[in-house]
Amino acid sequence: MAPSKLHILDNGAMHCDITWLLLKPGRNIRPRQEKDHPIEWYDASTYTVLVETPEGRLLWDTSCPRDWEQRWEPTGLQDFFPYDNVSEEQYLDSRLKQLGVELGSIDYAVLSHLHFDHAGNVNMLAGQGPRMICHEKEKEFAFGFDGLFTGAHLKTDYENVEFETVSGDYEILPGITLLETPGHTPGQMSMKVDLPESGSMIFTSDAVYMGDSYGPPAVAAAIVNDMAAFYASVEKVRSVAEKSNATVVFGHDSQQMQGLRKAPESSYT
Numbered sequence: 001m002a003p004s005k006l007h008i009l010d011n012g013a014m015h016c017d018i019t020w021l022l023l024k025p026g027r028n029i030r031p032r033q034e035k036d037h038p039i040e041w042y043d044a045s046t047y048t049v050l051v052e053t054p055e056g057r058l059l060w061d062t063s064c065p066r067d068w069e070q071r072w073e074p075t076g077l078q079d080f081f082p083y084d085n086v087s088e089e090q091y092l093d094s095r096l097k098q099l100g101v102e103l104g105s106i107d108y109a110v111l112s113h114l115h116f117d118h119a120g121n122v123n124m125l126a127g128q129g130p131r132m133i134c135h136e137k138e139k140e141f142a143f144g145f146d147g148l149f150t151g152a153h154l155k156t157d158y159e160n161v162e163f164e165t166v167s168g169d170y171e172i173l174p175g176i177t178l179l180e181t182p183g184h185t186p187g188q189m190s191m192k193v194d195l196p197e198s199g200s201m202i203f204t205s206d207a208v209y210m211g212d213s214y215g216p217p218a219v220a221a222a223i224v225n226d227m228a229a230f231y232a233s234v235e236k237v238r239s240v241a242e243k244s245n246a247t248v249v250f251g252h253d254s255q256q257m258q259g260l261r262k263a264p265e266s267s268y269t
């Protein structure tokens, strides 16, 4: 049976220098004529997705934690990506309450990747009912380095969690397919959901940060583990989207977020 309902949970936004997300001459990398213009400080939206299917309920990503400022402090990145554009009702736990969703009623929590702005609430969910899922290469990388953090992988977020892993393009529930889209991180995934009325939707997470990254041509970002894989993944998303006539929802595009149907007021069916 196809998924019956899809909720997009708007979890507010981080702020950051847009150069992290977009290395685009003329858009944010300045020519000499504009060398005195201030750098754009971007409102990087963060969201999670809850999909209801007759076979189970799936949460995609977990956004940022309430205690981001303390938790991220060892990485130094709390000053580069402050999660400071968020209201009480936008935190993930608040959004789930607004939908009347108990943690124990979630069957799967799928992590697109384990960066701290996607895996920030993994500890809230683990052990409460959901099976915790990530790509096998993401787990290998996230548990495989020495020390507490590397880049935005912060072990405090996930080190006590037992992840089940997937690989290949994998249909986890009828109508919900996890797509391998590595590059941003080794095990970065996107999610395709096929809805009966709204049609297909692809949630790219950080495989594609924003509309400006998608192009064509695709535009690189500063935080990319493997640039060749990154470009190949953007083209994979484009090809799957064209074949399925899908709506592509980017990872951190605040402008796009404004136009989406958002929970709890509205949903996709």
Ligand SMILES: [Zn+2]
Pocket (backbone or CB within 6 Å): 113, 115, 152, 184, 206
């Ligand atoms: Zn990321």
